[in-house]
Amino acid sequence: MNQSKQNQKKNVEADQLDVLEQETQKRELKKVPEDHKPFSYWLEKNHYYHHRLKKFYRFTIPEGMRVLALQCKNGYLLDAVKPSYGVGIDTDPAVIAEAKETYSRYHFYASALNDLDEKEPFDYIMLSSITMDTYDIQALFESLKPFCHAGTRIVIDSYSYVWEPVLRLTQKFGLRRTTLFKNWVTSSDLKNLLYLADYQVVHQSRFMLLPVYLPVISTIFNTIIKHIPGINRLCLHQAIVARPTFIKRDAQDYTVSIVIPCKNEKGNIEAAVKRTPQMGKFTELIFVDGNSTDGTLDEIKRIAKKYPDKSISIHVQKGKGKADAVRLGFDYAIGDILMILDADLTASPEELPKFYYALVQNKGECINGSRLVYDMENGAMRLLAFFANFFFGRLISWLLSQRVKDTLCGTKVLWKEDYNTIARSRSYFGKFDPFGDFDLLFGAAKMNLKIVDIPVHYKDRTYGTTQIHKFYCLWILLAMCAIATKKFKFR
Numbered sequence: 001m002n003q004s005k006q007n008q009k010k011n012v013e014a015d016q017l018d019v020l021e022q023e024t025q026k027r028e029l030k031k032v033p034e035d036h037k038p039f040s041y042w043l044e045k046n047h048y049y050h051h052r053l054k055k056f057y058r059f060t061i062p063e064g065m066r067v068l069a070l071q072c073k074n075g076y077l078l079d080a081v082k083p084s085y086g087v088g089i090d091t092d093p094a095v096i097a098e099a100k101e102t103y104s105r106y107h108f109y110a111s112a113l114n115d116l117d118e119k120e121p122f123d124y125i126m127l128s129s130i131t132m133d134t135y136d137i138q139a140l141f142e143s144l145k146p147f148c149h150a151g152t153r154i155v156i157d158s159y160s161y162v163w164e165p166v167l168r169l170t171q172k173f174g175l176r177r178t179t180l181f182k183n184w185v186t187s188s189d190l191k192n193l194l195y196l197a198d199y200q201v202v203h204q205s206r207f208m209l210l211p212v213y214l215p216v217i218s219t220i221f222n223t224i225i226k227h228i229p230g231i232n233r234l235c236l237h238q239a240i241v242a243r244p245t246f247i248k249r250d251a252q253d254y255t256v257s258i259v260i261p262c263k264n265e266k267g268n269i270e271a272a273v274k275r276t277p278q279m280g281k282f283t284e285l286i287f288v289d290g291n292s293t294d295g296t297l298d299e300i301k302r303i304a305k306k307y308p309d310k311s312i313s314i315h316v317q318k319g320k321g322k323a324d325a326v327r328l329g330f331d332y333a334i335g336d337i338l339m340i341l342d343a344d345l346t347a348s349p350e351e352l353p354k355f356y357y358a359l360v361q362n363k364g365e366c367i368n369g370s371r372l373v374y375d376m377e378n379g380a381m382r383l384l385a386f387f388a389n390f391f392f393g394r395l396i397s398w399l400l401s402q403r404v405k406d407t408l409c410g411t412k413v414l415w416k417e418d419y420n421t422i423a424r425s426r427s428y429f430g431k432f433d434p435f436g437d438f439d440l441l442f443g444a445a446k447m448n449l450k451i452v453d454i455p456v457h458y459k460d461r462t463y464g465t466t467q468i469h470k471f472y473c474l475w476i477l478l479a480m481c482a483i484a485t486k487k488f489k490f491r
Contacts (some may be wrong), residue, residue, distance in 0.1 A: 040098065048213035068088075072096075073090060075099035076103075077128055078103070078126070087116075199243065200244075202449070205238075251360045255284075266299045275345070284311040285312045289316050290317050355454055404451055409456065414440065
C-alpha cells in the first residue's frame with residue numbers, strides 16, 4: 001500500500017513537471033519580441049542596478065559553493081558568487097551562447113530544469129526573478145527537490161508590485177530589457193508556496209530602494225533609508241532564502257562532542273560528567289581549562305579516571321576568554337554535532353537532548369538556548385541583566401533578520417560541518433567577540449543557517465563566582481550590535 005502511494009505521488013509530481021515544461025515552452029513562443037541586443041548591452045546600460053543585484057548575491061552566497069542558477073541569463077550572477085562548481089540553465093539559447101563564451105569555466109544549458117540528465121545536489125539554487133514568469137510556482141519549487149541536500153539554500157528575488165508602472169514605462173522607452181511580467185507575487189505568497197512544497201523560510205528582506213546611480217544619494221538610499229519602516233516596502237526587490245524540510249535524518253546516526261569551557265569550576269566538574277546524558281551513537285566530553293587556580297585541572301583528571309566509561313578529553317588554553325576555549329575544543333572535537341555546555345551548570349545538562357533532537361530532526365541548524373522564557377531561580381540573573389538581554393535580543397534579531405531572544409546563553413548546538421564553514425569565514429566579522437556567542441550567531445546568519453531558540457531553565461550557581469562583569473558585558477553587547485549593523489544592514 002505504501003509503495004502504491006509513493007508511486008502515485010511520483011506520477012503526480014511527474015505530471016506537474018510536464019505541465020510546467022509545456023507552459024514554459026508556450027511562454028517562449030509567445031515571448032514579447034526583443035530588439036536582439038545581447039544581454040551584455042543591458043548589463044552595461046543598467047550597470048548600477050546589476051551591480052547592486054550582484055552585491056546582494058555575493059553577500060547571500062559564500063564563495064566556493066556548488067551553485068545552480070535557473071533563468072541564468074548570460075551567467076553574470078552565477079559568476080558573481082564565484083562557485084566551485086556552477087551550473088546555469090535558461091530557455092533562451094541566445095543568452096546561453098553568450099554565457100558559454102563569457103564564462104567558459106561553468107556549465108550552461110539551453111534547456112528546462114527537468115531536462116538535465118544528472119540530478120545532483122547543490123549548496124545554493126538561485127531563482128532571480130524567475131517566479132514572475134513561471135506558470136506554476138509551487139511545481140517549480142517541487143521540481144527543485146532532486147537538486148537539494150539537507151543544507152541546500154533556495155535564494156529567490158523578485159520585483160515588488162509597487163514598481164509595476166515604472167518597470168513597464170521604462171520598457172516602453174527602451175530603458176531596460178523587455179521582459180514579460182506574469183506574476184506579481186508578494187513575499188507572503190512566496191512563503192506560502194514554499195511551505196506547500198515543504199520548504200522553510202530562513203529569512204526575508206527587501207533591497208534596492210533606488211536602482212539608478214546618483215552620486216552619494218543612491219548609497220544613502222540603498223544602505224540607510226531603505227531600513228526605515230514603511231519606506232522599505234518601496235524597495236524594488238523582495239528576497240527570500242529558504243531551506244528544504246522534506247529531508248529526514250535518523251536520530252541515532254550521529255555522534256556528539258560537548259565542549260565544556262571552565263575556569264575555577266572545580267566543584268562542578270563531577271556533576272557535569274554525571275548529569276550529561278549520552279546522545280546518538282557516541283558522546284564525548286571535551287574540557288578546556290582556562291588556567292584555573294582552584295585545582296580545576298586536577299579535578300578533571302581525577303574525574304576522567306573515576307569514570308572510565310565516559311569519553312573525556314582534557315585541554316588547556318594558551319589564549320584567554322571563553323571564545324578561545326570553545327574554538328580550541330571544537331578543533332579537537334570528533335563528533336558530527338558540536339555542543340557548548342557552560343561549566344557553571346546554570347543551564348541544565350539534562351536539557352541537551354532537546355537541542356540534539358531539534359538539530360537532527362531538521363528544526364534548525366543553529367540551536368540557541370534562551371534563559372528568558374521559563375522562571376529563573378532567585379539570584380540566577382539580576383533584573384538589570386534580564387532587561388539588557390531582552391533589549392539586545394530584540395535588536396540582534398532585527399539585525400540578523402532571524403529571531404534570537406537570548407544572545408548570551410552559553411548553550412549552543414550546531415553541525416560540525418557548518419561550524420567549519422563559519423570558522424573559514426570568520427575574517428568577515430573579525431575576532432572581537434570574547435564570548436563566542438556572537439561569533440556563532442553572526443556566522444550562522446551570514447551562512448543562512450536557520451537559528452532556533454530552545455528555552456532552558458536557568459539556575460543559580462552552586463559553586464564559584466561568575467566570570468562575567470556587567471559593564472564589560474554591556475560594552476561587548478554594544479560593540480557587537482555596531483558590528484552587526486555595519487555588516488548586515490549598512491552594506
